[in-house]
Amino acid sequence: MSSLDRPMLALGLRLAATVLFSVMLLLVKLTGERNIALPETLFWRQALPAVSILGWLALRGELQRLKTQRRWIHARRALIGGSGMFLTLGVVRLLPLAEATVLGFTTPMFAVILSALVLKEKVGVWRWTAVLMGLAGVLIIAGPDTGNLPLFGVVVGIGAAFMVALVTIQVRDLGRTEEPLTVVFYFSAFSAPFLGLFLFQTGASHDLTGWLMLGGIGLSGLFAQIAMTASLRYGSVSSVIVVDYIQLAWATFWGWLIFSHMPPASTWVGAPIIIGASLLIAWREHLLSRRRVAAASN
Template identity: 75%
Template structure:
């Protein structure tokens, strides 16, 4: 995919993605309040992108772009990504929007750990220090003994962040041979039938409001992914990634307006620590990548830079 340097457009697209993702999470929370099961919600979330991509390619006569020589790698990615998506959307039903969003920002810390363990990357004091800093932020938000966040919700949120980091390793590997459209299609197409079984077992009849929320989840998720991916066509990850943290502001605002929830003091203190740790990791990764100037431009972004905005949601 050819990169065109249009930084303002890249920032605008990334900002639009944060709004769309936040609206999607609100709808996920509302479907839970409406009695719609999470497996069914996830099923429709995956069906829309698969059908939309297939229809778009068919209309252009480009279905051959979906050919792949790595089907089992796509299956593995779908299994990991599906688990991550289940946790990412599931935590929204357990925790308030702001707290669920903040815990998602711990993904870069897990990416550092995974890059050291799985990719044998050398991790220095800056990044290990940022990981420890992020963990301190999590402890502050959890507020042990104050029962601000239920332990189960905290575990699901941390699990979602870990799976986001893990799936990014898979996406980076697939990205060496597959285009983004192909990766997104197979993720949706492979996971949708599995989720369909869960939808059949747990699904129920819905009124018009329920179907509108389900359709809204599919459409906002699809367009959020398109906006997010398009932003990387017009700007570097290191330039647009900071915008991702604006999602916390949307989550806080929507959580207050729709669910009448404002984060407690522990979240206001812990969130800047986690965000600061994430940005420190991204800055350090980008600095190291620039020092390795001999690498090709499209490879000049690290796994950690890509993990801040997961595509598992």
Template identity: 65%
Template sequence: MRATQQPMLALGLRLCSAMLLSFMLLLVKLTGERGIALSETMFWRQCIPAIAIVGWLAARGGLEQLRTERPWVHARRAAIGTSGMFLTLGVVQILPLAESTVLGFTAPLFAVILSALLLREMPGKWRITAVLLGLAGVAIIAGPDRAHLPLKGLVVGIGAAFMVALVSIQLRDLGRTEQPLTVVFYFSAFSVIALAPLALWTATPHDATGWLLILGIGLSGLAAQVLMTAALRFGTVASVMVMDYSQLFWATLWGWLAFGHVPPTSTWIGAPVVVTAGLVVAWREHIAAQARARGPRKALP
């Protein structure tokens, strides 16, 4: 059953999701600094939510909620999501939190490019301008001195944004028929199966602090993912995506509090450029959605 659109609820859910996601990335960076392998972090990141969801539904007698008629769609979403998660979690172990977050904001620009390549939806002048503006913003952030933004981190960050764009399309599709917990469970379950061999190979002993960090990653990731999926159930991708930009505030705060890192001037200049580009895409998508609701019209630029 398709959920009724509730724009304000969707915005609030996405805002909370952005805060929790930024906190999870802080914990991931801390585990990396403690020498915990990324593959093991990813395994527990997915295993903890899967166990928590089953336990929660079993206690409430609601395991039937996990029934689905779209297992292969869930499997495809898990494959894309796990690949994206590897890049998204990996980039925060390479770059400062603020810079890795800003690179993630290029996801809407990749959505425009993917629509043109895969859906044959040719972008108009506004969307093309937004893509070029976003690329200019990334170039400003990279700057002539890449001491704070090495090429490896830049490539991983942009790759992560590309995968996020694909995941957003998948979530919107699944959100039309599936409950948020169902989507999150199958993503976690399929990912755990794929990650288990690698995690066992790289696993190392941890002290209490290490296990607390891993537990925090799993729980904050679960909450963020449920809220993100719920937001896409009650609102459109274009309307809720604007809340993602609040991550920059949290990432900058966490980076300063935990690592004493203050972004350089190039980031302060380039970040608003990238954010503006993303907002232009969201604005045009919102207008296009309104036009489609009114009936067939000429495509918007």
């Protein structure tokens, strides 16, 4: 076990992240209903964390904490993470909160596919079965007989899950050498200037409520990202992934409370299949990890 492994702390941080992310996605959906352009929402989501972290460290005289030898890795993470964030926030505007959240749970399936195709890892029957289960769950939720979800929204949601799978691998790698604050700062600092270019076309004046929503997106996203990044520093992906499914409860709650939406029967059938598939993958990853550790110690 690594000296950084603190499983209970990792679970607590992941739980806090799910609550904060659910609030952020709720605010993203609300800004969409106020016709605030998505690129502008993304800009404030990234700019506020970068400025907040830089200002906080400057006041404490701790700017040296941002020193890194892996700037190009951070830049690559920002490129992939920014693309993933565009899809992740975009799907919330296209689909109800619960359905958008469930599609995000297909991320572990893409992690398995990537490990087989990119890393050339041997994937056994259990994990391939889980991938097929997840696909079946998606088909149930978005099947043509339900007619409640636009195909484009489903495609965006699946694309977001794929990008998150890529990002998770990179964040875990960066977490071995960088503290969470550094990872979050460079993600925001690299992507915010590019997103700022879109303000010339989409930027607009807003009322106080609109500005408060944009500020809330930035701050909730900041603390959610720090908590999630830290959870991967103190625990493995397979050990904290179970907590992520609590976000479905929050998404359902916000959808019911704010938008008077309850997921249809197809979602209640498909969601447990997708979650079960993800848990099966996490279980297999845990077993394989323990075998690798045991083999290395012999």
